[in-house]
Amino acid sequence: METTTPSPDYSLTMDQCWTLLDAEVVGRVALIVDSHPEIFPVNFVLERRAIVFRTSGGTKLWGAITGKPVAFEIDGYDAHEETAWSVMARGEAELIENQADKDAADALLLEPWQPGAKPYYVRVAPKALTGRRFKVNRPDVWTTRLSDQRRATFE
Numbered sequence: 001m002e003t004t005t006p007s008p009d010y011s012l013t014m015d016q017c018w019t020l021l022d023a024e025v026v027g028r029v030a031l032i033v034d035s036h037p038e039i040f041p042v043n044f045v046l047e048r049r050a051i052v053f054r055t056s057g058g059t060k061l062w063g064a065i066t067g068k069p070v071a072f073e074i075d076g077y078d079a080h081e082e083t084a085w086s087v088m089a090r091g092e093a094e095l096i097e098n099q100a101d102k103d104a105a106d107a108l109l110l111e112p113w114q115p116g117a118k119p120y121y122v123r124v125a126p127k128a129l130t131g132r133r134f135k136v137n138r139p140d141v142w143t144t145r146l147s148d149q150r151r152a153t154f155e
Contacts, residue, residue: 012131017087020131021074022046029053029093029124030071031063038063044072045108050125051089052096052105054118064093064122072124077136077149085133089126096121 012020021027030039040060042053051072055061064070070093075086096102102121112118 010132010134012085012087012133014129016133017089017129017131018046018049020076020085020087021051021089024074024076027051027072027074029060029064030073031060031093032066032068032070033059033063043110043113045105045110047101047105047108047123050123052108052110052121052123054105054110054112055120055122056116056118057120061095061120061122064124065095067092070124072126079149082136082138083133084136085131087129087131089124089129091125091127093122093124096123 025045026041026043028039029042030037032038038059042055042060044051044053046052055064069090072089073086075084077084096105101123105121110121
């Protein structure tokens with residue numbers, strides 16, 4: 001007789017996903033560029049349950065306005081709780097052209113981290129939002145890299 005233990009459900013609720021998104025300032029946007037995926041780090045804000053970032057004219061702008069699906073992801077590690085988490089949003093990106101919408105994003109302190117003009121505002125309104133949180137394996141203190149965040153539980 002085969003007995004298998006069902007895998008635990010690590011899923012986050014939609015509200016938990018929004019809470020984690022709201023607590024972060026940097027994420028990664030994945031776009032289809034020239035028929036292949038590319039991933040870009042961006043700083044962002046949440047404005048009316050949408051992800052907003054600024055960019056200059058270029059690959060991110062072009063990839064965002066071509067009407068192809070995009071993905072946005074954040075992740076993190078909580079050393080105190082020894083848990084890792086990840087949130088993924090999928091949808092389409094759109095260029096924000098209305099000045100009032102740009103002003104709303106600016107009021108949330110959306111300012112570029114990288115020097116140079118970033119005059120274009122892009123909104124990703126998720127059609128799907130998923131996330132998961134899980135307990136991480138305790139590291140072996142003798143073989144774990146010094147840069148591994150899990151070592152914080154030993155120090």
